[in-house]
Amino acid sequence: MKLDAKIPEGPLQEKWNRYKATCRLVSPNNKKKLDIIVVGTGLAGSSAAASFAEMGYKVKSFCFQDSPRRAHSVAAQGGVNASKNYQNDGDSAFRMFYDTLKGGDFRAREANVYRLAECSANLIDQAVAQGVPFAREYGGYLANRSFGGVQVRRTFYARGQTGQQLLLGAYSALNRQVAEGNIELFARHEMLELVLIDGKARGIIARNLDTGKIERHAAHAVVLATGGYGKIYYLSTLAMGCNGSAIWRAHKKGAGFASASWTQIHPTCLPQSGDYQSKLTLMSESLRNDGRIWVPQKANDPRKPGDIPEDERDYYLERRYPAFGNLAPRDIASRAAKERIDAGFGVGPQRNAVYLDFAHAIQEYGEDTIRERYGNLFRMYEKITGHNAYQRPMMISPAAHFSMGGLWVDYELMTSIPGLYAIGECNFSDHGANRLGANSLLQACVDGYFILPYTIGNYLADELRVGKISTDHPAFAQAEQQVEAQLQQLLNIKGNRTATDYHKELGALLYDKCGVQRTKEGLESAIEQIRALRADFWENLRVPGEAAHVNTELEKAGRVADYLELAELMCYDALTRDESCGAHFREEFQTAEGEAERRDEEYQFVSVWEYAGASQQPVLHREELAFETIQPSVRSYK
Amino acid sequence: MKIQLKIWRQENAKAKGKMVDYDLPDVNPEMSFLEMLDVLNEKLIRSGDDPIEFDHDCREGICGQCGLFINGRAHGPMSATTTCQLHMRHFEDGDTIYVEPFRASAFPVVKDLRIDRSAFDRIIQAGGFISTRTGDAPEANAIPIGHQTAEDAFDAAACIGCGACVATCKNASAALFTGAKVSHLAMLPQGEPESPERAEKMVAQMEAEGFGHCTNTGACEVECPQEISIEHIARMNFEYNKAAVLEK
Amino acid sequence: MSRSLFLRDSVVRKNLMALTGLFLCLFLVIHLAGNLQLLLPAEQAQVQYNHYSELLSHNFFIKAVSYALYASILAHALYALILTRRAKQARGPQGYAYDKRGQVTPWYVRNMGVLGALLLAFIIIHMRDFWFQYKFTEMPLDAEGRKDLYTVVAVAYQQLWYVALYVVAMLVLGFHLLHGFHSAFQTLGLYHSKYNRWVKWAGYGYTFIITAGFAIIPIYMYFTQNQPLP
Incomplete structure (x- = not known):
């Protein structure tokens, strides 16, 4: 596998402009002769599909949900970052670039991260033009809030539903193009295989989830915008249908998979209450603007939070990280919470939570102000837990959230397979080893609206000559056969355990061994356990029904089968990185104060994995990270 | 707690369906309603039965994909709550719970409790957007929008597209869904110019999809998980009538 | 975009429902104002009411308005029928096995069609008993030589069942108006977040005055x- 990041020459601030000025273009009347498949209709997928269609390409857009509007970008609450400097607090593209790179513990590409910061301002303009109702100040100008890991206010928001509003903006742009006839929409379709012809991505095999029919779709380029795989932990903040199958199957066809184990555990989620639990709801990080996190100073304190006096509380984030306090980045806040919980200071019936307390903020600003800022979150909290957080502190706990890892892509967002692109959360992206809050919506939108529409032309300019791609090519027949065989195999096991059963077991195992903290021994044993579980899966799985009808269990089984392979890769990825950085915390590598010990001399690279066959150890490739503009420093939020 | 369920089973769009009884002897009150159905499905699969198909995805009340008619009410008995946010603690031990799909001829049943709501997408396709190109937009702060206007627009834009408004409407009207989008975009200066035309096109599509008319009963705003007001229907009517009166 | 104004879609039809409804509301005010003369002392009422009736039936303008009125009633009823049929189609063939939607809205809001049908039946009875008699039958004359409609009315209202019928019909009208008045404004899109509430209260006030006003006459x-008059 050859890894060429294709980073343009020139000073950091000039790279993207230079690229745009020199990349090849497809002339307007030729674009309609080129087909692009976009899998996924979240922010990245919808924005890319809409942009392509507006430019004149013919687009086929796929999602497994019943409507593009339901993709999980919809659930992002807090906001989207942009270096507009509306607050006059000294923000700039460079500062945002630096914050993002530092937040990611210097494990991302300078050029990509700078481009992200550079395009961020455009995104806000774009979203406002689409009618996204961002919060406004009384003078009518856009309002901002702060988010974890930064010291400026650069987060734009639409109450606690920013993701929804941005997605509906992209969805409306997508629909406008559907109406124009430039996008063909395939809702309730799941991509099950990537089709390669002569080493280039030329189409996909998809299953119509309403009929069970297997379909072939051809195009000149395939864009994966399928989101993250945090659901691999079963209990996560993700939607039930979120999965890693599209990228995993692309990986098995040759796409490099980068930094698989870098999964963000979000510090402010609702704790698990029982084994029936299907997901852990996220409470926006924005709550940490006004909420203070604490646990009792006494272990297993049986008192109610209100009965514990101020001097017997441990505001551990404020104590450990005085400069950032409750707004310490996610990885640090999660680890600190887990440390307290594991040490016996956890609260709640299962002793698996910490308090997020608004009493001070309510005292200072009044309940009405807090209600205006977070009303919907407080209400959501009450619906799920039955408790009123205006009167008693919320109980929160860390949960799996975002995957920084994903398909390796170059500067043009192309994977190691020519013609296959990965955008948004499903690529290994710009967040390094830890993503800052409100950068996820940003990256998805910037990839889809502002980057890929340019870079894809650079590839497609050469593809005009090949003409229409036919689905009669033997490669399609072969891929289709493979898909049908796998579905049949899953159905034929007829064992006694359900896919969810396996998923739960895998999730618990992975969270334990490859979650907030990892150890060499843990990871090694996890690999053995995952292999055993996988073998058991293929022997004892039970999938009811048939492939030719609606069959949710069959969908789940396929996704779990992929998770059982991806999990192993995650463990290899974590095992081979003998350092702690961002979300990857190896217990063997920590400072005396329990902070991450990064080892730049040996690990200043991205691990890119090549698939080597079933149950074979994957092959590690390295993309060295060169820092030309800034010097990596010890990441401190103290 | 012990729960008896009566659930609508229907093999496919064309088959005839019926209510089927299920017993769950051991339901934890902290479970969400959908987790209770998960438990039932796991049980059904183990005993060799066909699990119940139902729509859901995010399970935090925002994607709009879940939507069940529970005990005679869209999304069940709680106000401002989607099916996924409904918890079993709101039921009593020994309760019988009826579970049916959202019904409207524009929402055909796919299987069991799963329905096809693509009609909503087509209503948006008819005009639920601002005709702007991606990639080059004017500076975001160039047009100030009053705080209250932005808040009001948000209230309308908060629609999650679940279809509870249609399910509860005696006329199976999609006026609240359509009105919310028309109103959201009409309130903002960016969306105002094409507003009458948008209203006209979206209403025509709503009609073509076979939704009924609105008689302003207000049931929709009561069942809407986002509590969207029927005032937005009035605004849609205003925009529509403006188009009819002013059209050249 | 071309449109055949009357039939194209439900918003247009609903506009007609609203406009005809509001026109009928206006008529009710005038009708009530005229009828309140019945509450005057008997002799004076007889003279004045019969005079008023004659005035109405011979004025060209009033005649024109009355045709608009009949047309409105018919259109209102006809569109109601069309819309009801459409709602039935929209709901689809399969109803809910267990339906508690009634918990969400007041009963009269959901049953405007039934209330409307009852009103139509009442209007037919009402017109047969007074309007038809006045127009098409020989009627006794009063002292001033005018058709003595007052006596016909007074006689009719001496039967308890007839008074009860009227009072019930006015209650039906009241519930129809309670929703209809505000709904018409909503349908026409004449709303404003602030004044919406005023329209609602105006509707309640209007409904009360009309219902009480019409109901009080037969009771009084x-x-x-x-005693039958000479």
């Missing part, structure tokens, strides 16, 4: 006029 006459 029943109790005050149980």
